[in-house]
Amino acid sequence: MATKGPHNEDPNDKALNKGRREFLKHSSLLTALAVAPPHLVKAAESALDEKAAVYFEQVPLSLEVNGVHHKLSVEPRVTLLDLLREQLALPGTKKGCDHGQCGACTVHVNGRRVLSCMSLAVMQEGKKVTTIEGLANGDQLHPMQEAFIKHDGFQCGYCTPGQIMSGIACIREGHANSDEEVREYMSGNICRCGAYPNIVKAIADVKKGGHKL
């Protein structure tokens, strides 16, 4: 007979949790944060103390997204991806694997490409985030967006925001001097439809155009 159950809790653990919960209940948010942030983070990570999370796991965060300043309260465990999609209603950035393995969630932080599923929101304090929604100027598309349309750099479109954000960064980094180099520096973005040849063409085209990105 096989018994399966991932969380066989240690009774000592439970007592500990109870203690922590009580402690947290009787502290104010700021006191709790000042006194015991590592415990809080740990509690959140292990998902053992959800009530604590509900009461106290909100950290102030101030950042700029697509040119708009936000003053927010976020749980420390929230990823930049979830912050964008769920709290800021910017669903253009996609969740493909949530493990940093597909590139669909690529955004720019202070101009550099970052996998938003692998970045905690709280780490972006004071930074400037650009998502796919922030590229165009009204109806005027960014040159990379234009190029993806011109070269059909997509099929289903799901990986496209990540590809475009990555493509822009690839040029900014000076890594688009040849098709070979584009391939190397775009290899972290998976396109299951296989639109790769057109993606390379689009990036090469923008590079050739010499736009300031």
Next chain:
Amino acid sequence: MKNIDAYTHVRGESIYLDDIPLIQGSLFGASFGSPVAHGVITNLDLRDAITHPGVVRIFTHKDIPGENQIGGIVPDEPLLAGHEVHFCGMPVAFVVADSMEAARAAVKKIKLTIDPLPVITDPREAQAQGELIIPPRTFQLGDTASSWSQCAHIFEGRADTNGQEHLYIETQGAYAVPQEHNAIKVYSSTQGPTAVQRAVSRVLGLPMHLVEVEVNRLGGGFGGKEDQANTWAALCALAAHHLKKPVKYSLHRMEDMAMTGKRHPYSADFKIGLNEALKIIAYEVTFYQNAGAAADLSPAVLERTLFHCTNSYYIPNVKATAYSCRTHLPPNTAFRGFGGPQGMFMIESAIAKAAEELGINAAIIQEKNLLQTGDEFPYGQKAQSEAPECWHKAKTLYDLDAMLQQVQAFNATNTLYKKGLACMPICFGISFTKTLMNQARSLVHVYMDGSVGITTGAVEMGQGVNTKIAQVAAQVFSIQPEKIKIHTTNTFKIANTSPSAASATADLNGKATMLACTAIADRLKKMAAEELGVDVRLVALQNEYVYVNGQRTDRDWKSLVMAGHIKRIGLSEHAHYATPEIYFDATKEKGHPFAYHVYGTAFVSITVDCIRGIYTVDAVKVVHDFGASMNIAVDMGQLEGGIVQGIGWMTMEEVVYDTNGKLRSNALSTYKVPDIYAVPKEIAVEFLQTPHENLAIFRSKAVGEPPLMYGIGAYFALRNAIRAYNENGHFPFAAPMTPERVLMALYPTQKKGITESHEETINHLAVDK
């Protein structure tokens, strides 16, 4: 015409399931999948999970008001396991909570006690134990038994293909919203809205007219969302039905990979006989399909394996038998090609085996046996063949002889790098093999301002079907594409749809749209003719104007439509299309199941690094039978994408289950899909524009699946390269040919050669046995 979604795609404004704005009070679901592949459930302990903060309710099979059944073809698949579990990841309980995090955390607190039962992962073992999904099927042409005596050469062997994870970048998901009058609306990431509607209707015990399924678009499907979207939709619907609140479940990548089926692995035994002139006289093949734990679409996939078991060759005597074998893996399902590629890999293996034994190039045998127009397929249909045209055009255009010489010259001068070249002709039948599924409907509204709204049964998943449908309407009405909007696919607008599959979606829904638009256009033309006092046969719609006898009139499209509305002309049409001429008699296994076939030939060349076992696909040069492509950009995308996916299946994508039926290749870190490097350095495509009438929309032949099979050439190119290094190397016909296997084939450690993994490893693995 550009992809109609291009603008929203590049702005991140295209809406997929997970992007739908949530309704207040929405809850989130997560599925608890069985950790054991086969066993009897003795206890399901939900106590810890239910007290987890945020958890609203946990659903089990006991909560199902209708039937605990989602099997489409065979009713053998419970939505939620009750007494027994049949595969790792089989849903046992569905947790609903006020946040996704809470639902997933609670899933981890569920405790399941199971009395394990023996686990079968190998289809041959399942067949030996009589574990079959349906009775075996046999396609027969001529008489193989009496033909062997005419053969100068007879070869026998075995070939194996592995599965393939769909890895649509958008995972599976559903969002169910309760409606008034006990109805339910389900947003689903599905290729088969009607399949979802049926499954939900069955599970909830509701008539279909109370179940609305809506699909905006998919972030990739590839067959994986044809039937396997049903589970998540039915789970969300079940919860929403009970709780009277919206419930959403968008699967995590690892949940998706662990719980859903893949392309069917196949094992096969073949026997091929050729005469002195290298004409194939007889071919016998037995297929063992690894169906997984439930039928899903396996019987239909099995059928297509048989349909394509002779690829694009004419063989007068064929006996092909196929077993759909029940194992304890997640139910395997549709995947681009739908069993066809597996059937083709086996005949290509048989031809390669013959060529290797005879010491000749396989291309010689391939060329001598290409289907000619009028030749009979093993299922009775007569070919309207473009196979020789494609082959000969490719041979001349790309200079096959020169390519072969270059490979030889390279191999003669290089010791540590070797090149291999393989020819891969394809032939793929277009139509659902189930005749009844070859029907579609389109609903066209022309609004009084001249704009047009169209709803069909087609689901857009990147294949460009909506772009093609818009093209159809734009052409019939002769208006700008901007005036046309293709609406979401919705079962309340279009009923009884066939899934977007079988490469036939543009044909079926495009033709229905053409009928609907033509009916409206005819009514408007008739009105215009009366108005202008001319014969209706002289009236035409052109560039948004009414033309009479080739002369433009003052009547433009917009005013024509408004006049039609004022005169009470019907400006809407719901049209039905059913593919003519097709039929199939499964009792005789004969008929005319396909509207037409798509042909093509690819030359695939590969360079192998003989120190490391890694390789590069240098070129794939193709002549493809497009008929008359109606959208070259879309069709090229399908072709290039199909080739890359086919190469992935044959070379790097390795689905690994252990002997306990647990998926080991369970994330992108352990399952390698083609990245930007996997693309051949050169893809050359020549459009074979064929003059013959066909049943395709605007004579533009279906293009979704056929190109994937060019990828099979990558396996044989690799094989040739390896043999150039290690002339006496014998290694099994087994794909995928990962770099690891290439290395082992380059340096066999035993007399007969091996490509198996280390013995210690193999003991724990299911698929490499």
